[in-house]
Amino acid sequence: xxxxxxxxxxxxxxxxxxxxxxxxxxxxxxxxxxxxxxxxxxxxxxxxxxxxxxxxxxxxxxxxxxxxxxxxxxxxxxxxxxxxxxxxxxxxxxxxxxxxxxxxxxxxxxxxxxxxxxxxxxxxx
Numbered sequence: 001x002x003x004x005x006x007x008x009x010x011x012x013x014x015x016x017x018x019x020x021x022x023x024x025x026x027x028x029x030x031x032x033x034x035x036x037x038x039x040x041x042x043x044x045x046x047x048x049x050x051x052x053x054x055x056x057x058x059x060x061x062x063x064x065x066x067x068x069x070x071x072x073x074x075x076x077x078x079x080x081x082x083x084x085x086x087x088x089x090x091x092x093x094x095x096x097x098x099x100x101x102x103x104x105x106x107x108x109x110x111x112x113x114x115x116x117x118x119x120x121x122x123x124x125x
Contacts, residue, residue: 001023003021003023004018004022005019005021005027005061005064005065006019006064007019007061008037009060009064010032010060010061010064011032011036011040011057012037012040013030014035014112014113017030020064022065026122026123026124027061027065027067027071027121027122027123027125029123030120031078032054032057032058032118032119033050033111033113033115033117033118034051034053034054034116034117035053036053037060042113042114042115047079047081047088047116047117048087048091050115050116050117051088051091051092052091054118055095058072058119059095062121062123066125067123067125069095069096070099072096072122073102073122073123074101074122075101075121075122076103076104076119076120077104077105077106077117077118078107078119079106079107079108079116080108080109080110080111082107084116088105088117101121
């Protein structure tokens with residue numbers, strides 16, 4: 001049985017998908033870009049501001065599912081510029097200090113709304 005997870009503390013889906021789905025204790029989030037849930041707009045400030053906003057959006061979805069960042073077992077990070085790798089790692093490392101999850105990070109040509117980064121996670125209760 002699957003449960004759809006939605007929260008107003010994270011951006012609403014911009015297409016026909018859910019923010020996250022819970023199945024058998026596993027949470028699968030849709031990719032999150034740096035949309036401010038209060039304004040519905042992409043945040044300004046470059047890769048640092050966008051990475052932080054994305055991770056805050058993920059935290060909000062996890063909270064709605066009764067979880068936190070410690071429950072995350074895998075992340076997939078999509079970036080438009082591999083040259084931002086060090087900046088992303090610095091901010092990402094602040095959120096995943098102890099026992100970080102497995103991670104893939106890939107460069108892509110473009111992301112929705114011109115975002116610089118998108119992250120999806122798999123978490124387990």
